[in-house]
Amino acid sequence: MSDKKASLSIDGKTLELNVYSGTIGPDVVDVTPLTGNGYFTYDPGFVSTAACESKITYIDGNEGVLLHGGYPIEQLAEQSDYLEASYVLLYGELPNKEQKEAFVNKVRMHTMVNDQMSTFFKGFRRDAHPMAIMCGVVGALSAFYHDSLDINDEKHREISAIRLIAKMPTLAAMTYKYTIGQPFMYPQNHLSYSENFLHMMFGNPCEPTKVNPVLARAMDTIFLLHADHEQNASTSTVRLAGSTGANPFACISAGIAALWGPSHGGANEAVLNMLEEIGDEANVDACVARAKDKNDPFRLMGFGHRVYKNFDPRAKVMKKVADEVLGELGIDDPLLKVAKRLEQIALEDSYFIEKKLYPNVDFYSGIILKAIGIPTSMFTVIFALGRTPGWIAHWNEMHAGASRIGRPRQLYTGPAKRDFVPLDQRD
Numbered sequence: 187m188s189d190k191k192a193s194l195s196i197d198g199k200t201l202e203l204n205v206y207s208g209t210i211g212p213d214v215v216d217v218t219p220l221t222g223n224g225y226f227t228y229d230p231g232f233v234s235t236a237a238c239e240s241k242i243t244y245i246d247g248n249e250g251v252l253l254h255g256g257y258p259i260e261q262l263a264e265q266s267d268y269l270e271a272s273y274v275l276l277y278g279e280l281p282n283k284e285q286k287e288a289f290v291n292k293v294r295m296h297t298m299v300n301d302q303m304s305t306f307f308k309g310f311r312r313d314a315h316p317m318a319i320m321c322g323v324v325g326a327l328s329a330f331y332h333d334s335l336d337i338n339d340e341k342h343r344e345i346s347a348i349r350l351i352a353k354m355p356t357l358a359a360m361t362y363k364y365t366i367g368q369p370f371m372y373p374q375n376h377l378s379y380s381e382n383f384l385h386m387m388f389g390n391p392c393e394p395t396k397v398n399p400v401l402a403r404a405m406d407t408i409f410l411l412h413a414d415h416e417q418n419a420s421t422s423t424v425r426l427a428g429s430t431g432a433n434p435f436a437c438i439s440a441g442i443a444a445l446w447g448p449s450h451g452g453a454n455e456a457v458l459n460m461l462e463e464i465g466d467e468a469n470v471d472a473c474v475a476r477a478k479d480k481n482d483p484f485r486l487m488g489f490g491h492r493v494y495k496n497f498d499p500r501a502k503v504m505k506k507v508a509d510e511v512l513g514e515l516g517i518d519d520p521l522l523k524v525a526k527r528l529e530q531i532a533l534e535d536s537y538f539i540e541k542k543l544y545p546n547v548d549f550y551s552g553i554i555l556k557a558i559g560i561p562t563s564m565f566t567v568i569f570a571l572g573r574t575p576g577w578i579a580h581w582n583e584m585h586a587g588a589s590r591i592g593r594p595r596q597l598y599t600g601p602a603k604r605d606f607v608p609l610d611q612r613d
């Protein structure tokens with residue numbers, strides 16, 4: 187199974203460990219025999235831990251490479267579209283013409299949600315954060331599909347994947363409409379995936395919706411750029427939840443919750459809030475100084491990445507889309523000037539150069555979303571929608587192979603065993 191071996195000497199004992207090679211990327215050392223010998227590995231933040239084997243996505247953080255099914259993200263963004271990229275994530279290959287048509291049609295046939303779903307929304311305050319609503323309503327989908335929740339049945343897993351990809355735009359738009367007190371818009375299945383989303387977001391029942399094709403294409407590219415990113419925090423959450431046998435809707439809801447944090451998907455919202463707070467190019471230097479101050483927890487939102495230590499290939503595409511959208515809409519957003527100045531200073535500053543902190547995907551996406559008219563609080567919902575095929579592809583891959591429940595271990599540093607002290611004898 188493995189030609190290469192690693193040996194680990196510990197307490198006078200030598201353990202021989204298998205080393206496996208992937209198609210590309212670093213080799214991995216199989217540490218599973220350690221437990222039987224009384225040791226665990228220690229890797230807080232999973233910086234050096236491969237938690238699974240996967241064929242879906244490959245990242246080379248030093249070279250700024252992101253591949254889905256082997257296809258570079260730049261080529262997919264330029265020549266493909268979101269649903270085709272989703273197909274690659276789910277099935278591992280580009281679809282032929284018939285396969286693509288069949289897949290797009292299947293997604294189209296599942297865009298509507300059960301009418302009972304609308305009553306769940308009424309339980310939320312109108313000013314609830316959209317991500318709070320999304321965690322709830324996506325998890326609630328579990329209650330509607332008892333007929334197809336057998337995670338060991340390939341067909342059940344496939345229909346759940348299609349349902350999730352199809353219904354996420356509908357639920358995301360319903361969330362927005364609820365928070366602004368407008369009626370929910372039904373999906374229109376003659377529209378493309380992204381057109382449909384913009385129609386449900388910005389249409390109203392009183393007049394036909396006109397969707398700007400440039401904005402629909404930009405939306406599609408934003409979804410595509412977020413579609414998957416191998417074993418990031420939210421995907422690992424989906425896998426861990428899935429490893430218990432939990433149903434796919436509950437697992438994706440767990441992924442949405444993990445994505446919400448500002449170190450992950452919540453960063454796109456945090457970037458725009460930060461740019462608005464800076465307000466003017468003249469204030470950029472002070473903001474950079476704060477980010478560099480060891481005693482100040484403030485960080486430049488939209489900068490840095492656990493894996494990319496050169497550049498984020500998604501950010502390059504995103505920057506181009508930002509120019510296209512702002513050009514189409516004729517917007518001269520002062521925040522863009524602040525963003526460009528911030529980027530320039532950070533890229534020239536030794537602190538950011540030494541720590542390899544570059545603009546990430548979230549740095550430009552907020553500016554585009556704002557120009558399209560999407561409110562800041564919905565930004566992370568857009569990320570969640572885009573990431574859904576990646577989450578569900580990983581969940582499916584896990585169940586298609588032999589999987590065990592995920593159960594990390596720990597380095598225990600709490601008190602050793604001691605006797606209970608009755609209340610009247612305590613100091």
Ligand code: CMC
Nearest residue numbers: 448449450451453477485486487488489490491492541546
């Ligand atoms: N601004 C200022 N300093 C930073 C930043 C930043 N944005 N990011 C990292 N650093 C510093 C950090 O203080 C640390 O310095 P030192 O070595 O002196 O202690 C060093 O760089 C390494 O940081 P780290 O926290 O150990 O790095 P990490 O790999 O654990 O964290 C990160 C990666 C993305 C959470 C972090 O860079 C960050 O908080 N960035 C801002 C939030 C953000 O934009 N997140 C979106 C990520 S891309 C979308 C996604 O994948 O969800």
